[in-house]
Amino acid sequence: MKRYLLLLLTIGVFAACKTKKSGHGGDEPMTLEEFQDQFPVAQLPYKLSPDSLKLSLADSLALDTADIHRFLTDTLTKGDFAKTEKVKFWPLQRMTGNPVDYMVVKASGRSGTVAYLCFMDKKKGHFLKRIRVADAGRNGVFASVQIDNRNVVKLTEEVQNGNNRETQREDFYGVSADGSATLIMTNTSSPSAPGQIFNPLDTLPRKHKFSGDYTSGDLSLVSIRDGEDGKSFQFFITFSKDNGKCKGEVSGKGQYLAGNRGEYKDKETSCGIAFQFSAGRVAIREIGGCGAYRGIKCFFEGNFAKKAEKKKKK
Known part of the structure; x- marks a missing residue:
């Protein structure tokens, strides 16, 4: 009888272990819906500043790198962090938009902290493309993002000048259903030589x-x-x-x-x-x-x- 009870207890333990999700020490893969649920829901308009990006978040809220690769892309941080650099990810926000939905991911490593705006397919929720939209001051450059009610994405770049930050450039993007971002307009306060035009497509x-x-x-x-x-x-x-x-x-x-x-x-x-x-x-x-x-x-x-x-x- 004791052996029979021990056998039932062992089976129950194994069954419980299999209900755990990846990214939390388990075996069963996390679903897309469960991955999305880790992101706080917000509504447009949305804004993320460098100061907000620098705020510390608990390690318990961090996303698993394997889930980032599976539901977003394994090249999310390409060009911003070294391949050997250990990078942690946090879910910042999830928003419904038009013609795409948005997910904002914070990435932090030894070389700095940035945020990525991921464009997600509205029908199936699949990842389309991403752009880096915020920077907490690497190399003296601070970047922020705003998305208005018309789904126009505004990226602002500032540089540190003493105790103040001066806006150097504002880029406005429209987003297509395939996740491609098209530059609509650029404002820049960077000094140019007389008769010289700043061309973002140069x-x-x-x-x-x-x-x-x-x-x-x-x-x-x-x-x-x-x-x-x-x-x-x-x-x-x-x-x-x-x-x-x-x-x-x-x-x-x-x-x-x-x-x-x-x-x-x-x-x-x-x-x-x-x-x-x-x-x-x-x-x-x-x-x-x-x-x-x-x-x-x-x-x-x-x-x-x-x-x-x-x-x-x-």
Whole structure:
């Protein structure tokens, strides 16, 4: 009888052990729903500052690295931490958005503390892509993120100047259903040489025959770069007229149409821009109201000449 009771007790212990989840010392894999439940739920608008990012979190709340790799990506920290560096992860927030949902993950290691905004598929909850959105001051640079009710993601970069932090750059992104983030607009207070424009697309590939920089005067630029395929392109347009009284700036992804034409339609507003390419030139005109990106008395229009690309030194 005692042997029979001992056998039942042993079976019960083994059964209990199998109900434990991975990441907590068990054998049974954690489900996606259980992984998501570790993230506190919030609603838009959302903001994460460098000071909030630096706040200490209990080790008991940390995410298991194996679960990060399984439900998000094993390259989450790529480019920010050394491969041999031990990094801990914490769940900061989970939000419902449109056209994607969001998960914010804090990562901390010997070299610093950052946060990643992960874009999740709305239907199945699967990971799509991520961007680093916050930094607690590595190398004197502080970064924060805001997501407004329109799902526009704003990244702000600041530098330490004495006891104060000065904003150097603000990047605004729109997010597509596939998780790709498109730069909408950039504000920068970094000093530039007279007649010099900050171009956020400057280092991107330009192998397509229409890719390049087109200018009209010193303060107007249409920058075209390669898209994900031969039918698409990335662009950045900025201009300043009437001694700076009228300015405009917009960026996004366009589609090549038949012939030498291209077109951009903003998903958030009625703004649309038509591109007409010719030998060494591009003409642009608005095909929708783009008042959100320019002054009320000027438009995205005009002819721009292609600049010769500088040859790389061998």
